[in-house]
Structure formats: structure tokens, C-alpha cells
Amino acid sequence: MAILKDSVIIPLNRQLFLPKENNITIDDLIIETDGDYRLFEKGDHFIVKNNDCCRGIKVTIKTKE
Numbered sequence: 001m002a003i004l005k006d007s008v009i010i011p012l013n014r015q016l017f018l019p020k021e022n023n024i025t026i027d028d029l030i031i032e033t034d035g036d037y038r039l040f041e042k043g044d045h046f047i048v049k050n051n052d053c054c055r056g057i058k059v060t061i062k063t064k065e
Contacts, residue, residue, distance in 0.1 A: 001030070005061040010037075010050040016059065017035040030062040 010016050026041055031048065038049040049056030050057050 001065055002062065002063045004029075004063060005059065008059050008061075009056050010048065011058055012050060012052070012054070014050055014056075015059040017059065020044050020046060020047045020060065025064060028064050030064060032060040032062070035060050 001060060004018060005016070008016060020041075025033075026046060028037065028047065029039070031037065031039060035050065035052035035055065037057060037059065038051045040047050040049075046059065
């Protein structure tokens, strides 16, 4: 399991852009967070959006292996 991002804070109504690398698919990602989020693909990036109504969230992103 590789850690792509560790304990990153995504502010309210913001997004984290993660470039697609090494043939990773959206199903290969493991998202650990302390709030609501939305994960989707757009172009050559994965996007993790803070979907919490009132605060920033802390996110750790790993890959399955």
C-alpha cells in the first residue's frame, strides 16, 4: 500500500487534485477522512472534493496493492 497524500487538509468547499499516475484507477484508491467527501475523475486527474457542510476535512489517500 503506497501513501499518495498524508493528512492533507481540504478547506470548506475546496478540492484536492491528484494526477493519474502508474495506471491507477479510481477503484485502486483508499480514502481515509474525518468528514464527507466526493471522489471523481476528470481528464488526467482524480478529484477529492470536501463535501462537508461546515468545516475543512483531513484526508489521507492510499493505493491498494
